[in-house]
Amino acid sequence: MGSRLEKNSKDVRKRIEQHTFDDEDGEEYSASKFAGFSDYMRRKKIKLQNLDAELRSQTLDKPKIFRNIVAHVNGYTQPSLNDLHRLIVSYGGGFLQYLDGKTAVTHVIASSLTPKKKVEFARYRIVKPAWVVDSIEAGKLLPWENYRVVDEGVTQKVLGFEGGQVVSQVNNKRTGYRDQTETSWYTSQVKDIAEGLNSSARPSEIIDEPQDHSNVDRKPETLHEELAEGNHENNIVEHDEEYEQIHIDNNEQEVAGHSEDNSLEQTLTVGDAKRAAGSNGSMAPPEKRQLTAEEHNAILLQNPHMAKSSTANPDFLNQYYRESRLHHLSTWKADLKAQLQARAQERSSQQQKPKRPPGTRRYVMHVDFDSFFAAVSLRKNPELKDKPVVIAHGSGPGSEIASCNYPARKFGVKNGMWMKHALGLCSDLKVLPYDYKAYEDASKLFYDSILAIPGIVQSISIDEALIDVSELCIKAGGSDGRASSEGAVYREQAKADELATSLRGTVREKTGCEVSVGIGNNILLAKVALRKAKPAGQYLIKPEEVLDILADLTVSDLPGFAYSISNKLEEIGVKLVKDIRALTKEKLINTLGPKTGEKIFEYSRGIDKQEVGDQVIRKSVSAEINWGIRFVNQQQAEDFVYSLCEELSKRLLEQLVKGKQMTMKIMRKAADAGMDPPKNLGHGKCDTFNKSVMLGVATNDKDTLGKEAVSILRGYGFPPGELRGLGVQMQKLEPLKPSVGGTSGPLDSSQRRLQFKKPDNPAQGKTPTRFTSTTSAATAKKSPFQIDNKDSSHSATAKVRKSVDPIEEMPSTLR
DNA sequence: TATAGTGAAAAG
């Protein structure tokens, strides 16, 4: 399951950091590591420049088009970084692989930039790769202005035409590149905002992004007033720059709200909308002007169906979470993880598990339903079993396919694919609805079966789990599990196979669905084996075939290595796993970073050190929604943020934690994205803005959270109509003292038992046990999904116990 | 040089 394919539809041009070291000597790093990294970089740069000089001398015949240019490439480009590098240098330009802020670059070449990068590169001319290509083709340096990367993040202007409306003017508002004063101006504004937020005081005026110069509404004294407030101020800012004329009018940023209540969007007509904006007086005639985002939303939401499915519906949040597959997936996963970790905790404290000496053979099973959602839903529609079937919310073009059966896969249909695409591949696709209840029931039976096996179980998701059955298998083999006795190994493998067969039979019998089982010496190999096992099968990777099987997999077949990392590796010539083996660990670390580099080095050789059932404590709790967000005024946005905080508060309470740090996540329509994204009520192409605040004291109070979150939102001053996604997250969690029982001293036993970095009273925080209160809270919490709920009433009492003991609270059947 | 904060990627 999952939505990996959403990447295809999402912002594919998302920036990929370039760490390309385009020569081969990995040893240069180790040779100089004692001299420090900066020295290494310095020498690296010199070396690169030398190479450039060499290349330049070899291409004297070519016109020196880029004579006075020094360029740097950022992110993923077409042509690639290496090609651009070669082109620019051979046509007389300078090139810098690394921007250290001190070296002068005249141009940065990029296809698109994240908002952060926009700030970072504000000092440079940012141009599209086509500038280089076209200039060479034209035989002369073309004006870079025509290839300016559209400032997608912050400008309100849309280039070109949209919906038949004439767009007022070309967006010329890129800040100039020579801007020492600009930079400090920006910095000071950022500080102002930060201070305003920290003091919780309403800044009297808020400055937006440097290039944006957009306004922010002043805070209304009352909610009522806010609703009635018709528009934001218009700040028209002009900067005379060396390179740029900046001219912005913030026409689009007005708020359409002019009515007095929340029903505005129900009653606003197009005419009203135009009049509302036109009343501002400073604008072009209404007919010529684009609708503001708020006006657009108002019109959109006149359709009752739209209103019902969006933030215009007061029950939107609950309704959305009821339907969202990703939300279900996430909560199921968290629940299962907590329950199984609690169970493991209980077991390990009952009996110390014998530590296996290193070198002992291991048998890890990776068990996974075959197209889980589809399989479960098909039980109620058996006649469709052999037809191509997918699970989705509807048959509209933007509906995402959560699961598809194998007949559908034969057409190339994949999980996460949009319906439009899938229908193109297979026109008579049958679409079945979600049945979350049935999935939960099936999963419960699945886990019942798995937990009946004596082994260490780790939950991956609702339909997927790992089981370490080494002990059982080695016992069956009759050896110590290390000696290379052929007979013992054979018997161990036979045992593992038998366990898998029996498990598959049990699950089939109980759920009517097929699971596949991959078996290997570690988690990685179990996962790789699973690929070969599917569908409806099992596969045990024997030690002697490990390297061969891995060799021909692609990098992205490895768990943890997907789109982004694969692309990085492809740039250094790696496509298959066996290609990785040809590289030194240093080279990989240089390319991917220390952890990732080492991991892929080991993975390529079949090594995976992670153990089944590793205990991890939860570090964050969050709630976000990035669909159906369509506001008509600021008040609605703030109300919605508040309800998100309410939800977050609820979730924190369920986990019996509070948090010291809150992060607000905002998605805003990208400037070059249309008002109506391809997916109905989707977020479309967006820029993201996350901001976190440290709260003086840990809290889970919804009003406190709401106040902070709204304050951050206001700080950005985005037009509410352009908001497309909102979320709140808590970090730096602390256990909640159980105040239900009455007394609520600042220190409590359960609090001391948790291992947090800074216990309120370190002196008393001795022998902290990892994972006590939080796990039991998860166990105790009223989960929609319990592995075993016979005892749920019993475990529910854990919440009110003063001393919370997860062992006591475990359902007896899990012991 | 250690550490904290931040953003991106990956997973199902």
Added chain:
DNA sequence: CATCGCTTTTCACTATA
């Protein structure tokens, strides 16, 4: 008729002192 694009963890990088 549409559509339900979440949530957590880990890692790399940067800034800071």
